[in-house]
Amino acid sequence: MPNIGTVLKSEISRIARKEVRAETQQLKKTVAQYRGQIAQLRRELQSLQQQLRRQSRKGSPAPRAEAPEEDDDSPSLRFSAKGLAAQRKRLGLSAAAVAKILGVSALSVYKWESGKTRPRARQIEAIASLRRMGKREAMARLAA
CATH class of the missing domain: 1.20.5 (Single alpha-helices involved in coiled-coils or other helix-helix interfaces)
Structure with missing residues (x-):
């Protein structure tokens, strides 16, 4: 118990x-x-x-005043990594050749296409001019 x-x-x-x-x-x-x-x-x-x-x-009005001036030339500049790769393939160029036309390094083009980085506004304008380019004009710019 x-x-x-x-x-x-x-x-x-x-x-x-x-x-x-x-x-x-x-x-x-x-x-x-x-x-x-x-x-x-x-x-x-x-x-x-x-x-x-x-x-x-x-x-802040200062940055707003500058933005429309830059956008007057091309109001709808957009960047797409896939679009850049497709454009490069359409022109039949290598990443190094596109880099030479744009005035940047081949590594920059590679990183843009892979989506790791994004180009600056000035470079997006150059990419937009690349969109309007044909194969002959691209080859001429490479030769020059």
């Missing part, structure tokens, strides 16, 4: 575990609510930061 002391001790520890479990469950619920609120606040903060960036871009 068990000792009354051990029975009492086990019963006290059982009741204590039960009470601790109830308290920790309430704390877990509270922590989950706080985490949800924190996530919501982070989303709000990110949204507000994006709005602030947009507003600051709209508020």
